[in-house]
Amino acid sequence: GENVEQHPSTLSVQEGDSAVIKCTYSDSASNYFPWYKQELGKGPQLIIDIRSNVGEKKDQRIAVTLNKTAKHFSLHITETQPEDSAVYFCAASGTGTASKLTFGTGTRLQVTL
Amino acid sequence: DAGVIQSPRHEVTEMGQEVTLRCKPISGHDYLFWYRQTMMRGLELLIYFNNNVPIDDSGMPEDRFSAKMPNASFSTLKIQPSEPRDSAVYFCASTLAQGEQFFGPGTRLTVL
Numbered sequence: 214g215e216n217v218e219q220h221p222s223t224l225s226v227q228e229g230d231s232a233v234i235k236c237t238y239s240d241s242a243s244n245y246f247p248w249y250k251q252e253l254g255k256g257p258q259l260i261i262d263i264r265s266n267v268g269e270k271k272d273q274r275i276a277v278t279l280n281k282t283a284k285h286f287s288l289h290i291t292e293t294q295p296e297d298s299a300v301y302f303c304a305a306s307g308t309g310t311a312s313k314l315t316f317g318t319g320t321r322l323q324v325t326l
Numbered sequence: 327d328a329g330v331i332q333s334p335r336h337e338v339t340e341m342g343q344e345v346t347l348r349c350k351p352i353s354g355h356d357y358l359f360w361y362r363q364t365m366m367r368g369l370e371l372l373i374y375f376n377n378n379v380p381i382d383d384s385g386m387p388e389d390r391f392s393a394k395m396p397n398a399s400f401s402t403l404k405i406q407p408s409e410p411r412d413s414a415v416y417f418c419a420s421t422l423a424q425g426e427q428f429f430g431p432g433t434r435l436t437v438l
Contacts, residue, residue, distance in 0.1 A: 258429065
């Protein structure tokens with residue numbers, strides 16, 4: 214089955230700096246890669262996603278890049294703010310659908326003032 | 327819409343007792359997922375349904391776990407008998423036509 218690795222496990226940045234979280238996946242058939250943000254005591258919430266026919270996608274301060282050849286994808290957050298502090302999860306669908314997601318182990322992002 | 331609704335939000339029970347977690351998906355969604363989140367194992371998919379039919383239950387850890395979806399607006403995850411290692415946060419999520427998965431707030435289960 215699909216295996217998703219995520220790094221780093223913790224990340225501390227100063228407000229205004231950029232943060233980058235990286236994930237690799239194992240199943241070359243995967244074609245859907247969402248990123249979720251989880252705040253304390255809440256369920257994960259989708260923040261951005263990308264499909265394999267696109268190399269990059271951007272939404273305001275958040276961007277995701279995908280390298281299908283290398284089987285890795287990354288989340289980029291620019292101009293970080295304290296409210297960006299949370300746990301971020303990458304995921305991949307190993308069967309070519311958005312249904313069955315395999316999640317990475319999460320990155321705890323701390324944005325300091 | 328109120329989003330995915332889960333109950334109870336917290337459950338504390340003793341080992342050996344039966345536990346039932348409940349989920350109401352977003353109206354109109356045709357997929358429903360049950361996940362378990364622990365520090366050790368992260369976020370794991372237990373089972374998912376499409377149009378109330380179980381599609382993949384390969385993530386269900388053992389026979390003590392069972393899930394049902396009697397109709398499009400209700401699902402249960404049952405653990406019988408419960409064990410301390412079942413302690414975790416259980417999430418329900420729903421989606422329409424394999425789009426974005428919307429997660430509920432979770433049920434924090436503690437088995438003493």
